[in-house]
Amino acid sequence: MSIAANQIGVLLATLVLAALFLVSLGVGAGDVTLFGLWHGTAELDLLAISRLPRTVAVVLTGAGLAIAGLIMQAITRNRFVEPSTAGTAQSAELGILIVTLLWPAASLGFKTLAASVTALLGTAFFLMTAHRLPPTQPFLVPLFGLVYGSVLGAVATLIAWQLDLLQYLSIWSSGDFSGVLRGRYELLWIGAFLVVAAWLVADRLTIMALGRDASIGLGIDYARMMQLGLGIISVISAVTVVVVGVVPFVGLVVPNLVSRLMGDNLRATLPVVAVSGAILLLACDILGRLIRFPYEIPVGTVMGIVGALLFLVLIFQPRVRG
Amino acid sequence: MIRIENVSLAFGKTNILKEISVSIPKGGITALIGPNGAGKSSLLGLAARLLPLQAGDISVDNLSVSSTSGKVLAKKIAILRQDNHVGSRLTVRELVGFGRFPHSHGHLTENDHRIIDESLRLFGLTEMSERLLDTLSGGQRQRALVAMAYCQDTDYLLLDEPLNNLDMYFASELMKSLRNIADTRAKTIVIVLHDINYAGSFADRIIAMKDGQVVADGKPADIMTETALGGIYGFNIPVISVGGQPIALPFRR
Ligand SMILES: Nc1ncnc2c1ncn2[C@@H]1O[C@H](COP(=O)(O)OP(=O)(O)OP(=O)(O)O)[C@@H](O)[C@H]1O
Ligand SMILES: [Mg+2]
Numbered sequence A: 001m002s003i004a005a006n007q008i009g010v011l012l013a014t015l016v017l018a019a020l021f022l023v024s025l026g027v028g029a030g031d032v033t034l035f036g037l038w039h040g041t042a043e044l045d046l047l048a049i050s051r052l053p054r055t056v057a058v059v060l061t062g063a064g065l066a067i068a069g070l071i072m073q074a075i076t077r078n079r080f081v082e083p084s085t086a087g088t089a090q091s092a093e094l095g096i097l098i099v100t101l102l103w104p105a106a107s108l109g110f111k112t113l114a115a116s117v118t119a120l121l122g123t124a125f126f127l128m129t130a131h132r133l134p135p136t137q138p139f140l141v142p143l144f145g146l147v148y149g150s151v152l153g154a155v156a157t158l159i160a161w162q163l164d165l166l167q168y169l170s171i172w173s174s175g176d177f178s179g180v181l182r183g184r185y186e187l188l189w190i191g192a193f194l195v196v197a198a199w200l201v202a203d204r205l206t207i208m209a210l211g212r213d214a215s216i217g218l219g220i221d222y223a224r225m226m227q228l229g230l231g232i233i234s235v236i237s238a239v240t241v242v243v244v245g246v247v248p249f250v251g252l253v254v255p256n257l258v259s260r261l262m263g264d265n266l267r268a269t270l271p272v273v274a275v276s277g278a279i280l281l282l283a284c285d286i287l288g289r290l291i292r293f294p295y296e297i298p299v300g301t302v303m304g305i306v307g308a309l310l311f312l313v314l315i316f317q318p319r320v321r322g
Numbered sequence B: 001m002i003r004i005e006n007v008s009l010a011f012g013k014t015n016i017l018k019e020i021s022v023s024i025p026k027g028g029i030t031a032l033i034g035p036n037g038a039g040k041s042s043l044l045g046l047a048a049r050l051l052p053l054q055a056g057d058i059s060v061d062n063l064s065v066s067s068t069s070g071k072v073l074a075k076k077i078a079i080l081r082q083d084n085h086v087g088s089r090l091t092v093r094e095l096v097g098f099g100r101f102p103h104s105h106g107h108l109t110e111n112d113h114r115i116i117d118e119s120l121r122l123f124g125l126t127e128m129s130e131r132l133l134d135t136l137s138g139g140q141r142q143r144a145l146v147a148m149a150y151c152q153d154t155d156y157l158l159l160d161e162p163l164n165n166l167d168m169y170f171a172s173e174l175m176k177s178l179r180n181i182a183d184t185r186a187k188t189i190v191i192v193l194h195d196i197n198y199a200g201s202f203a204d205r206i207i208a209m210k211d212g213q214v215v216a217d218g219k220p221a222d223i224m225t226e227t228a229l230g231g232i233y234g235f236n237i238p239v240i241s242v243g244g245q246p247i248a249l250p251f252r253r
Helices: A002-025 A035-041 A044-075 A088-101 A109-132 A140-162 A166-173 A186-200 A202-208 A212-217 A222-243 A250-262 A268-292 A299-316 B041-049 B069-072 B092-098 B109-122 B136-153 B169-184 B196-202 B226-233
Strands: B002-011 B015-025 B029-033 B055-060 B077-080 B155-160 B188-190 B205-208 B213-218 B239-242 B245-248
Touching: A002 A268, A044 A109, A044 A186, A044 A222, A044 A250, A044 A268, A088 A109, A088 A140, A088 A166, A088 B196, A109 A140, A109 A186, A109 A222, A140 A166, A186 A222, A186 A268, A186 B069, A202 A212, A202 A222, A202 B092, A212 A222, A212 B077, A212 B213, A212 B239, A250 A268, A268 A299, A299 B109, A299 B136, B002 B041, B015 B041, B015 B055, B015 B213, B029 B041, B029 B069, B029 B169, B029 B196, B041 B055, B041 B077, B041 B188, B069 B077, B069 B188, B077 B136, B092 B109, B092 B136, B109 B136, B136 B169, B136 B188, B155 B245, B169 B188, B196 B205, B196 B245, B205 B226, B213 B226
Parallel strands: B029 B188, B029 B205, B077 B155, B155 B188
Antiparallel strands: B002 B015, B002 B055, B205 B213, B239 B245
C-alpha cells in the first residue's frame, strides 16, 4: 500500500464520515432545518441536548469498538475474535449487574469502573486460554470465545432473572443510542483517548501480530504490551456497555475489511479502522432511525444484520492477492 | 562473545539440554549441527531469551541474557526461528523494515531505509519488495525473514535452519552472503544446518549436538570425517575429498 493511496483512503473515509455526521444531526422525530436553527432556540436545544450528543456518541463508540477488535485480533493473532464475542462485553455486563444489585444508586462513572474491572478479569482469562490453544487450529480461539461469552451471558441472565432485573439486563445487552443525551454519554470520550493511545503503540501492535518470538527478538516488552492491549480492550468495551449496551460485529468486520484493502501495517491502517468503525455504526444508527420512521430500531439490531451480511461477504469473497 | 555456562533445560521430566558449556568468540560463522531433537533450537532460543533460563547462565558480550533489558539485547543479537508463521498482510519491505524497530522505534531514518534496501538486495528481494508476504512462495518468504533478521544489524545473528525451503541457487547465495557479512562486517553468525556440506564449506567452526549435549566441536576439517559424523548421526557417512574439500555423501547406498 503506497503512502499516497493510503492518504487518499483516509481522506475519503473522513469525508464520508463528515457527511454522515451532518445527516445524523438532521434525522429524527423532530425536524431540524437550517432555517429553524437560524431563527428559533427550540431546534438549537434539540440539537445541543439530543442530536449532537447522540451523533458524537455513535462516532466514539464505532471508532472505539473497531479499535478494540483490531487490538484483540493482533494480540491473539486471530482474525475472528472481537470483544463482544469473546466474553469481554459479557463480563462487563456482569460487573454492572453486580453493582446494580449491591449499590443501585451508583453513578455511571462507578458502574463503568466496576464493568472495566470485570471486563479485565474476564478478558484476561480468555487471552490466557487462547494462548494455550494450538495455533494450528485457528478456529478454536473464536469458538472458545463464543462458548465462553455465552456462558458468562447465561450467568448474567440467570442472576438477573432470579432478582427480577431482566429488563435492566436487556438495556445493556442490546446497544441503543436513543437514550443518549447531553450529560449521559461523555464517558465515551475515554474511548477516544484509548484509540489515540493505541495509535501511539501501533508499530508494537503490528509486531505483536507477528508472534511472541518476533516481538521479544525486536526488544518489545511482550508481557507489558499484552497488559496494555488487555486494558484498552476492556475499558473500551466496558464504557460502551455501560453507556449504550453491547454492539456486535463492529470489532469483527471493520478490521478485517480494512486489512483486506490496506494490509496489516497498523500505523497506516489504525486511523482508517477507527474512522471506518465510526462510519459503519453511524450508517446503521441512521438506518435504524429511518426504517420505521418516526419509530426507532435499536442500533444493536441493525448492526447484527448488517454486520452478519458483511461478515458473509468477507468469508465468501476470495482474498485479494496483490 | 556468546558465553554459555552449565546450561540445562527440562520440559517436565525430560531433560532437553544437559549442562552445556560452550563459548562462541566474536566473528566468524559457527555451524550448529546434529540430529532432530538434539536441542539445537532450544539452545538458540535460550541464547536469544525466547525461552527462560532454568539453570546456568548465558551472556552476550558480558550482558547476561536473563537480566539485561530486551531493548538493549535487541540491538546485540537477532534470531531467526526455525518455524515462522506470518499471518499478517505486510509487504516484504514492511516486514524487513520492522527489523529496524530496535533502533528507530518505527520512525525510519535515511540510514534505516539504506539498510532496508541493502537487506532486500542482499537476499534477492528487491523485485518483490512491494508484494504481500502471503503471495510469496515458501522460499521467498524464508528469505524475507532472513533479511528481516539481518536488517536488525546486530553483532550477533542466530539463524535456525535458514536454508529451509530454499532452492540450490538461493541456498548457496545465502551462504555466500553470510560468509561475506561475517568477513567484511565482523558479524558473528551462528547457524543451524542440516546439510553438513554447507557447514563444512562455509563455517569456521562446527559444533555438533546430540541428546542435549555437545558431542563434537572443532574446525570443519576435524568434524567432516567418517568417524566423527558417524558418531554424531549414528550411521555410516562416507566422506570423500573434492579438490581438498571434504564432502560427505550420506545418500550413497
Ligand atoms: N515445548 C516443548 N515441550 C516439550 N518438549 C519440547 C518442547 N520443545 C522442544 N521439545 C523437545 O526438546 C527436544 C529438543 O528440541 P529442539 O527443537 O531443540 O531440537 P532441534 O535440535 O532443534 O531439532 P530439529 O533438528 O528437529 O529442529 C526435542 O526432543 C523436543 O521434542
Ligand atoms: Mg530445531
